Amino acid sequence: MAVVQQLFAVVLFFVVITVSLGGILKKYEAVMKQQSLELGLYNSSDKVVILSNVNLKEIVLQQNHSSLVEFYNSYCGHCKRFAPTYKKLADELYPWRSVLRICAIDCAAEENNEICREYEIMAYPTMRYIGPHFTAGPQNYGTPLETQNLSEIKNNLAQWLVAENRTANITNWPNFQHVTESDVDTLFEGLGSQKEYVIVVYEPENSTIGVETILNFQRWSNVQVRRVTDNEIAAKLKIDSAKYKIATIDRKGNIVPYTSLADTSKAYTETISSFLNAQHFTELPEVVSSTAANLLLLAERQHENEEIVKEVKKNKHLVYQADLEMAIRGTIFNEVSKVGEISNDRLLALQRFLAVLNRYNPLGANGKIFITKLYEYVMQFNQQLSGKDFENEVTKLESQYKPIFSANHYVGCTGSQPSTRGFTCSVWQLFHYLTVQAARTEISQDPLEILQAMHGYIKHFFGCTNCAEHFQAMATKRKIWSTPNKDDAVLWLWAAHNEVNNRLAGDSTEDPLFPKIQFPSQSSCSGCYKQPISPATMETNWDKNAVLSFLKNIHNPEYISRYGVEHEELLQPTIEKLRQKRMIGNVFSDMDMRMGMLLYVFCIGMMVIAFKLFAFKGYRKKPYGHDLLGKV
Numbered sequence: 001m002a003v004v005q006q007l008f009a010v011v012l013f014f015v016v017i018t019v020s021l022g023g024i025l026k027k028y029e030a031v032m033k034q035q036s037l038e039l040g041l042y043n044s045s046d047k048v049v050i051l052s053n054v055n056l057k058e059i060v061l062q063q064n065h066s067s068l069v070e071f072y073n074s075y076c077g078h079c080k081r082f083a084p085t086y087k088k089l090a091d092e093l094y095p096w097r098s099v100l101r102i103c104a105i106d107c108a109a110e111e112n113n114e115i116c117r118e119y120e121i122m123a124y125p126t127m128r129y130i131g132p133h134f135t136a137g138p139q140n141y142g143t144p145l146e147t148q149n150l151s152e153i154k155n156n157l158a159q160w161l162v163a164e165n166r167t168a169n170i171t172n173w174p175n176f177q178h179v180t181e182s183d184v185d186t187l188f189e190g191l192g193s194q195k196e197y198v199i200v201v202y203e204p205e206n207s208t209i210g211v212e213t214i215l216n217f218q219r220w221s222n223v224q225v226r227r228v229t230d231n232e233i234a235a236k237l238k239i240d241s242a243k244y245k246i247a248t249i250d251r252k253g254n255i256v257p258y259t260s261l262a263d264t265s266k267a268y269t270e271t272i273s274s275f276l277n278a279q280h281f282t283e284l285p286e287v288v289s290s291t292a293a294n295l296l297l298l299a300e301r302q303h304e305n306e307e308i309v310k311e312v313k314k315n316k317h318l319v320y321q322a323d324l325e326m327a328i329r330g331t332i333f334n335e336v337s338k339v340g341e342i343s344n345d346r347l348l349a350l351q352r353f354l355a356v357l358n359r360y361n362p363l364g365a366n367g368k369i370f371i372t373k374l375y376e377y378v379m380q381f382n383q384q385l386s387g388k389d390f391e392n393e394v395t396k397l398e399s400q401y402k403p404i405f406s407a408n409h410y411v412g413c414t415g416s417q418p419s420t421r422g423f424t425c426s427v428w429q430l431f432h433y434l435t436v437q438a439a440r441t442e443i444s445q446d447p448l449e450i451l452q453a454m455h456g457y458i459k460h461f462f463g464c465t466n467c468a469e470h471f472q473a474m475a476t477k478r479k480i481w482s483t484p485n486k487d488d489a490v491l492w493l494w495a496a497h498n499e500v501n502n503r504l505a506g507d508s509t510e511d512p513l514f515p516k517i518q519f520p521s522q523s524s525c526s527g528c529y530k531q532p533i534s535p536a537t538m539e540t541n542w543d544k545n546a547v548l549s550f551l552k553n554i555h556n557p558e559y560i561s562r563y564g565v566e567h568e569e570l571l572q573p574t575i576e577k578l579r580q581k582r583m584i585g586n587v588f589s590d591m592d593m594r595m596g597m598l599l600y601v602f603c604i605g606m607m608v609i610a611f612k613l614f615a616f617k618g619y620r621k622k623p624y625g626h627d628l629l630g631k632v
């Protein structure tokens, strides 16, 4: 009976552990999903609708409204610079939201790989206009929006929305038709009794200010805004092209003309808003629910980042294991995986990249097998491979050899703000690391091995489109293909990176706590500077031998910092760890160990004898059998 009870308790214990682990995992998943929604360039305080693989279908596809979707990479500088404009657009077009949603999706989030691949996104940011009742399919990825100028975007959108209205079977859209001769006396015909006023605005030809104004009042149930272009028809409504551009008409046919401060939709909107406010009319209540803010989570995350940044700032030049791993994760699990088709030069570039990663892999034992297997898989192809197949193979290998990564967040590349640093920083670190490993070892004599792999990777996979263009131009200008030896390859990349630092110093994407400097700073390596710095040119006079040793030092696997790594057991022990182990071993000599063993055996023997004596004594006492009361 007792055995059954014990068994039951053990089973119950395991059930409780499994259930609570499941709960914790579910919570963790939800948190991660929420994080990916909140960690891009937009958050729930913006009017931009944040899309992901979870909600894209229900918000964008087969809807009664249109959408403008920005496909961006949260680490791409160009996308970061464009984000304030896009937020402004979303603010300004917020009144249009029953008809048009301004949305964005972060293609740097792994869970969005499939969508970004499906929509064939080749450059970042890419904006696509997606009409009502849209179904994605081959050659049907929405209409590309080529401009990033705010008023041009508005203009394009207004035109597309008008065109939709003519062709598509959509309900509850505004009436974009110009007022015609026959309309003048029948403006209220077909309108519900809620509509107390029709407001007509003058729209000069080849302009969209009338359409924009109509859309601005789309959500006001008491009025309908119409546009008029024909001067004669306008005159019948007391509108002219010079002074009175707006007229309000009530159900009794009373017409009141209004002036506008300018010929813009903004000025028209202000005039009409003052009129509506005077009538105490209000907008329809909210229909779009924005992503719930998880402020607590963000605050926690921010606090963690602050701790990391504090640590990293103590030794700004250190290279961190976590960043190298995050670069590998980002390149393989996100950037390569989201490419539609990998063929010709792109396939070669992937093979070269995986070849050098396989040779000088900074990951632990599991990660090494993972990269080797992935490299072997990719090498089988000589024509083409799809991003989807590559992603499937990555997922398969990951589940076979997991855990692969010892870290899952940036350390040296952590930004002081969510939109700074991160992936691009880690990509630089990874390639610097690879150039140094190639120079430190004799595995290959090819001076271009790493630079060629990097050039191909940046050209064909790097999601920061304008970075890739700049890098290729710089490679030609700096004669990358003439690099004579492996040490010079280390220095080539160092100098190229400094050129980028120079160009970006003071840029809006710069992290205020990590300003772009010529690397290494004097405080990190005073010997790298030949004194004095040339005052005429203000150019740094480098001692390149010292720079080379400095770079070789900071990228030496022995000195790569493991700060912030969560699973150090996956990595090879450092020399320091081995030394500590050996020191423990060295405290006792072989003789000491043997003596210890003898003592151990002796003690066990003594305990057995003592037990036997005690048990035997107890057994002998029993036949006399007196209890405490002296009864037999």
Ligand SMILES: Cc1cc2nc3c(=O)[nH]c(=O)nc-3n(C[C@H](O)[C@H](O)[C@H](O)COP(=O)(O)OP(=O)(O)OC[C@H]3O[C@@H](n4cnc5c(N)ncnc54)[C@H](O)[C@@H]3O)c2cc1C
Pocket (backbone or CB within 6 Å): 077, 078, 316, 317, 318, 412, 413, 420, 421, 422, 424, 425, 426, 427, 428, 429, 432, 458, 464, 466, 467, 468, 470, 471, 493, 494, 495, 496, 497, 498, 500, 501, 504, 509, 510, 511, 514, 515, 516, 519, 520
């Ligand atoms: C190939 C490439 C091209 C890019 N081109 C552009 C571009 O054209 N426009 C744009 O806006 N962004 C570009 N970026 C991104 C940009 O360079 C930075 O990565 C980004 O602004 C983040 O900067 P950061 O402060 O994290 O430091 P990063 O410049 O990313 O540097 C990362 C780390 O590398 C070390 N480091 C810095 N300089 C050197 C050096 N010279 N040698 C060795 N180590 C160094 C430092 O420890 C630093 O913290 C590019 C990125 C890459 C990988």
